[in-house]
Amino acid sequence: MTFTANHLWLIPTLPLLAAGLGALAPSKDRRLAAGSAIVAMAVSFVLACLALQSALQAPATHAVANFAWFDLGASPMRLGFLLDPLTAFMCVMVTFVGLLIFIFSLGYMQADANFKQFFCFLSLFAAAMLGVLVANSLLLLFICWELVGLASYLLIGFWFHKPSAAAAAKKAFITTRIGDLGLLLGLLWLYDATGSLLFYDGGQGVLENTALAALAGQTLGGGLALSTAIGLLIFCGAIGKSGQFPLHVWLPDAMEGPTPVSALIHAATMVAAGVFLVARVYPLMQIDAALAAVPVHALTVVAFIGAITALLGAFIACGQNDIKRVLAFSTVSQLGYMMLALGVGSWTAAIFHLLTHAFFKALLFLGAGSVIHAAHHEQDIRLLGGLRPKMKITFATFAIGMMALSGVPFLFSGFWSKEAILHAAHAWDVSHLPLYAGLAAVVLTAFYMTRLVAETFLGQPRSAAAEHAHENSAVMTIPLILLALGAIGLGFLGTPAWPWLQARLSGTELHSSLHHLMEGSGLMLLSIGLVGVGLGLGWWLYGRRLRTTAEARDPLVVTAPQVMAALANRLGFDELYAATVGRLNHFTATLAQGIDRWVLGGLVNFLAQLGVFSGTVNRQLDEDGLNGGFDQISASVRGSGQRYAQAQTGEAHGYLRVMAVAFIVLALVLVLGGAR
Amino acid sequence: MTPLHLCLLISSGLFCIGLTGALARSNTILVLLGIELMLNAANLNFIAFWRFGPAPSPANGMIFVLFAIAVAAAEAAVGLALIIAVYRHQKNIRLQEANTLRG
Numbered sequence: 001m002t003f004t005a006n007h008l009w010l011i012p013t014l015p016l017l018a019a020g021l022g023a024l025a026p027s028k029d030r031r032l033a034a035g036s037a038i039v040a041m042a043v044s045f046v047l048a049c050l051a052l053q054s055a056l057q058a059p060a061t062h063a064v065a066n067f068a069w070f071d072l073g074a075s076p077m078r079l080g081f082l083l084d085p086l087t088a089f090m091c092v093m094v095t096f097v098g099l100l101i102f103i104f105s106l107g108y109m110q111a112d113a114n115f116k117q118f119f120c121f122l123s124l125f126a127a128a129m130l131g132v133l134v135a136n137s138l139l140l141l142f143i144c145w146e147l148v149g150l151a152s153y154l155l156i157g158f159w160f161h162k163p164s165a166a167a168a169a170k171k172a173f174i175t176t177r178i179g180d181l182g183l184l185l186g187l188l189w190l191y192d193a194t195g196s197l198l199f200y201d202g203g204q205g206v207l208e209n210t211a212l213a214a215l216a217g218q219t220l221g222g223g224l225a226l227s228t229a230i231g232l233l234i235f236c237g238a239i240g241k242s243g244q245f246p247l248h249v250w251l252p253d254a255m256e257g258p259t260p261v262s263a264l265i266h267a268a269t270m271v272a273a274g275v276f277l278v279a280r281v282y283p284l285m286q287i288d289a290a291l292a293a294v295p296v297h298a299l300t301v302v303a304f305i306g307a308i309t310a311l312l313g314a315f316i317a318c319g320q321n322d323i324k325r326v327l328a329f330s331t332v333s334q335l336g337y338m339m340l341a342l343g344v345g346s347w348t349a350a351i352f353h354l355l356t357h358a359f360f361k362a363l364l365f366l367g368a369g370s371v372i373h374a375a376h377h378e379q380d381i382r383l384l385g386g387l388r389p390k391m392k393i394t395f396a397t398f399a400i401g402m403m404a405l406s407g408v409p410f411l412f413s414g415f416w417s418k419e420a421i422l423h424a425a426h427a428w429d430v431s432h433l434p435l436y437a438g439l440a441a442v443v444l445t446a447f448y449m450t451r452l453v454a455e456t457f458l459g460q461p462r463s464a465a466a467e468h469a470h471e472n473s474a475v476m477t478i479p480l481i482l483l484a485l486g487a488i489g490l491g492f493l494g495t496p497a498w499p500w501l502q503a504r505l506s507g508t509e510l511h512s513s514l515h516h517l518m519e520g521s522g523l524m525l526l527s528i529g530l531v532g533v534g535l536g537l538g539w540w541l542y543g544r545r546l547r548t549t550a551e552a553r554d555p556l557v558v559t560a561p562q563v564m565a566a567l568a569n570r571l572g573f574d575e576l577y578a579a580t581v582g583r584l585n586h587f588t589a590t591l592a593q594g595i596d597r598w599v600l601g602g603l604v605n606f607l608a609q610l611g612v613f614s615g616t617v618n619r620q621l622d623e624d625g626l627n628g629g630f631d632q633i634s635a636s637v638r639g640s641g642q643r644y645a646q647a648q649t650g651e652a653h654g655y656l657r658v659m660a661v662a663f664i665v666l667a668l669v670l671v672l673g674g675a676r
Numbered sequence: 677m678t679p680l681h682l683c684l685l686i687s688s689g690l691f692c693i694g695l696t697g698a699l700a701r702s703n704t705i706l707v708l709l710g711i712e713l714m715l716n717a718a719n720l721n722f723i724a725f726w727r728f729g730p731a732p733s734p735a736n737g738m739i740f741v742l743f744a745i746a747v748a749a750a751e752a753a754v755g756l757a758l759i760i761a762v763y764r765h766q767k768n769i770r771l772q773e774a775n776t777l778r779g
Contacts, residue, residue, distance in 0.1 A: 073734050650775030654705070656698055 004054065005065040005083040005136075010146070011047050011091055011131035015123045022120030026606050033116040037123045038102050043537055044130065045095035046090065049307045055088035062200040062509030064136050071157040080198055082136030086351065090133045090276060091340050095364045096486075097268040098126045100479035105260040107476040108373055109232040112258075118158060122264065125151035129269040131465050133276065137188050138197040138206070141280070141653035143275060145183070145237070149176050154272050168256035173251040177662040179240020183277075186233030193226060197235035199280065207283045229297035231285040235278060235305075238242070239396065242274025242335045245309040249573050252320075252328040259369030262324060265552070266331040266364035275338045277355050278580055279301065279347045286345075300430055303343025310336030314444035318451070319568040320381050326452050330405065331361060333441055337421050340434050346424030348502040352494045355501075359490055360404035360414055364481035370476055371456060385479035386461035391471045395457050397480040402453050404487040406446040406535065408526045413491030418442065420494060426523055442527055443534040450538025458543070560578050683724035691717035703763065704769040708755045715748050 018040035022033040055063075066080030077266040102122060109118050128151055131144030139547070147247060150173075157169025190206060191197055193215060198205045205211065215227035238244070243251035255262055265271060285298045313333030320326045334357050341350035372379055374391060388395045404414035422442075425435040461467040471477070504511065566572065694713030699706050726737020762769045762774050 072738075652771050652774070653699060653702075656707075660695055660699065 005063040005081050007047070008051060008065065008083050008087075011051070011095070011134060012127045013046050014044045015127035015130065019123035019127060022116060022123060025116060027114075027116045030115045033119045033364050036380050036640065038099065038106075039430040040123065041095060041099045041102055043128060044126075045092070045099055048091035048095045050089035051083055052085075052092050055083055055085045056504060059085045059504050061468050062522070062549040063132070064198075064202075065202050066136065066201060075133070075195070077139070078137065078196075078198055078201075079140045080135070080136035080201075082199060083133045083134075085507065086276075086279060087133050089351065089355060089501070089505065090272070091130060093273070093358050094126065094129055094133065097358050097483070098122075100482055101260050101263050101268070101362060101366065104263075104369065104476050104479040105258075106546075107473055108260055108369055109258060114158070116253075117318070118155075118258070121151055122153045125264060125269055127156060129273060132273050136199050138190065138199070138281075139579045141277070142187055145241070145277075146180065148172060148270055148273055152176075152254070152265060155265075156254045156263040158257050158261065165256035168250075168253040172250040172254050175247050176240040179236045179238070179247055182233045182236025182240075183238075186230050186236070187326045189233065190230050194231070199578040206507055207281065211599060212283060212287045214282070216291060225288045225291055227284055228288045228296065228298045228322055231281065231288070232277065232301060234281055235285070235298065235302060236453060238274035238339075239305065240274070241277070242271045242339065243309075243311055243332050243443050244274070244305050244306075244335065246573075248309060248332045249311065249577065251332055255322070255328050259324065259365060259372055263362045263365035263369065263438075266328065266365055267358040267666055271331060272358065273333055273352055275335065275342065278339070278342050279351055282342070282347045283434065283466045284497045289345075297430075299343045299345065301343070302339055303425075303428070303430075304435050306336045306339025306341070307437035308336070309333065310340055310441045311444075311670060312336070312447065314441040314448070317448045318444060318564070319564050320644045321381055321568070323371065323381050323452065323456060324365070324379055326448060327368060327383075329450070330364075330445065333445065334361070334405070337418065337438060337441070340438060341421040341424055344424045344428035344434060344533065344563055346420065348416070348505045349420035349424050351505055352420055352501055356404070356413035356417040356487070356490050359483055359486035360401045360412075363397060363401035363480060363487050364405065365521045366476075366480055367394055367401060368481065370472050370480065371398075371469070373476070373645070374472055375463075376468075377464040378463060378465040381455040383463040383465070384456045384461075384635075385459040386467075387455075387469055388457040390469050391457075393477045397477075397484040399453060400484040400487055402449045404491075405444060407527065407531050408535075409531070411488060413487055413489070415531075416491035416495050419527065420499075420525055438528065439530055442530045443537075446534025447530045447538045449452070451542045454542040678725055678728070680728040680759070681718060683728070687717040687720035687724065690714075690720065702770050702772055704759050704771045704774070705756075707771055708752065712748060712752065715744070719744050 015037070018036040021036045025032045025036075061084070063083040064080050066078050068076040069079045070077055102119070105118065105122065110116055112118060125148065128144050128147035132141055132148060135141035135144060153169050153173040157166050158174050159165045187197065194206050194211045196204060196206055196211070199206070199207045203210060206215075212227065215230065216225050218226040219231055220226060235427060235566055239249045249493040251266075254265055257265075286298050289299060293308070310333050313329045313331070313336055313442070317329035318331065319327050320329060335354070338353050338357070340351060341347070370391065371384065371387060374394075375384060375387075378384060400412070404412040407415045407418045409415050422438055423436065426432075428434065461469075691714050694710045694715075694717060697710030698707050699710075699711065701710065722737050722741050722744070726740075759769050764771050766773055
């Protein structure tokens with residue numbers, strides 16, 4: 001069967017229908033809402049597999065299905081769907097990981113009163129993300145992108161009765177909106193410059209040679225190419241959505257949502273959208289690389305932002321005590337890796353890491369969810385501990401996820417994808433700073449993950465909740481096992497010896513030979529050594545002497561209290577933003593209020609005083625001069641006013657009713673009275 | 677039945693739903709919702725007559741509706757502000773009880 005772009009719209013539409021069905025279903029009917037969401041996702045997964053099979057038959061082509069949305073004046077606004085290996089791989093990943101998360105949620109949200117809404121929002125989230133993936137128009141992508149933002153707002157704030165959750169939802173929405181403003185400006189500028197927003201359109205699309213050459217040919221002030229400016233504006237959207245420095249502050253707060261939502265945000269849907277966007281518009285980002293004269297290349301900015309984020313996230317993760325926040329900062333760091341890979345010119349490595357990361361990060365989050373569910377919503381790792389004998393499956397799968405994330409060599413997928421990124425960074429001829437940042441983050445990643453596992457699962461239970469924890473039901477453990485298999489197996493799709501995934505993504509010939517494995521062995525040995533250092537350091541500090549009480553001080557806090565306090569405080573980014581942007585906002589608001597009250601208000605008050613004065617003069621004239629006859633007139637006016645006031649009942653419904661009757665009478669007169 | 681008739685039928689349906697809602701509900705927000713529905717029924721008529729009628733210029737129906745939507749948004753903002761003021765005053769938003777301005 002050939003699955004062309006013409007049927008691609010089905011993939012996002014099915015979850016959307018499930019969301020609609022879930023919204024209409026009675027809230028007692030849990031089975032209908034959850035069942036329709038899971039079935040729709042499963043069917044979408046099958047369709048995505050068919051799409052992948054169809055896309056792999058001709059990996060170098062972009063199959064499109066474009067249509068006109070509406071005509072504005074003479075030029076139609078066109079949207080479309082696009083099928084290429086990038087879309088297909090991402091769709092398979094999102095539907096598969098999403099499906100497992102949906103199934104896990106059946107167990108996790110079992111006791112929640114708003115079970116039905118939860119599945120409705122989850123479906124909407126998945127539908128919006130799939131819409132981003134299949135869009136062949138920046139406009140359609142932007143619409144779905146904003147829907148992703150809306151769904152994330154609804155889900156992060158799902159427990160809206162908690163003030164912290166409501167605040168986190170607002171923060172996520174507003175912070176990503178700052179980036180989206182850049183994306184919107186880039187979109188408008190692109191439309192202004194090229195007159196189209198379709199990515200591929202038989203030679204007319206914005207990512208095809210004609211438009212790219214035109215964009216790269218124009219320069220702005222300072223020698224900046226037009227394509228660089230638009231590319232950087234579009235990248236702003238990715239910064240917001242993918243939690244890159246400096247807009248990473250919303251991502252850890254998004255932990256306030258239920259854990260399956262965190263898994264979905266961090267693995268499959270929301271943050272992947274930013275990386276995907278840059279990979280999608282990669283021809284546009286890349287075109288200025290050939291221009292030597294421009295002061296800055298778009299991709300250089302991407303690489304450095306990614307490197308800063310990778311290092312920063314890994315550092316802060318070392319100082320967090322909440323199991324989900326450690327994972328959240330690790331996501332920030334891993335997304336930095338992906339951006340780094342995009343920036344140094346290897347978008348295939350970025351997508352490879354995105355796919356493997358989706359599996360092991362979903363695994364880690366669901367594992368954390370399993371722990372939290374078992375330990376009665378205790379998330380502080382200092383109060384957990386000793387869970388290994390009680391939760392064997394969760395421990396085993398979590399350990400696999402931890403090793404995949406740390407990049408333990410050969411068996412685990414994270415190793416291969418991280419390797420691909422480090423090699424790309426090594427081959428980048430602009431600067432080696434991103435490589436060094438990446439290598440440093442390798443050590444830190446292995447370190448904080450060892451700490452997390454040692455504190456959570458080993459040692460003695462340090463609270464009543466951890467004491468009474470027990471393994472969860474199969475509906476929660478089976479997704480963990482499937483994801484663990486993915487976290488191991490997926491890496492072998494893209495090893496240097498057999499880079500099948502990379503070749504299929506870019507539509508080039510597959511060169512498989514063991515020789516390639518040997519070529520980069522120096523860097524590979526270095527990174528293996530660094531992983532070993534990180535794991536060893538973690539073991540030395542946390543594994544050797546396991547924590548015995550919840551109050552015992554962390555060994556790093558003992559040696560470097562100030563550093564750890566700063567890290568636990570997330571290096572004060574929130575405070576910084578509150579002190580700068582927040583205060584600026586407050587200042588302008590105060591200023592506006594001051595102007596309103598004193599300047600404009602003063603003017604109005606002055607005019608009023610003038611009015612009062614002239615009124616007083618008038619009144620004197622009136623009382624003394626004109627009188628008499630006016631009293632008569634006013635008495636009769638008052639009488640008629642009183643009669644009319646009978647009709648003024650003050651009941652708005654009464655007025656509405658009179659209006660409706662008058663409307664009907666008018667309509668009857670027009671219809672029956674022989675209107676022309 | 678021409679597409680124009682279909683559009684007009686839908687918009688009259690929408691109008692009637694809005695009117696019923698505005699007349700039958702006592703919650704002021706729901707009354708406001710009903711009024712918005714009626715307004716949008718009118719907008720739908722604009723679009724329908726512009727799209728299927730003899731169009732003298734390319735986009736006037738759509739522009740008209742865009743303005744109507746903008747005005748409706750402003751109106752909704754004012755309406756909601758009024759509702760909040762009423763709520764602060766009488767601790768509920770039942771329309772029947774908001775009659776203290778009676779002459």
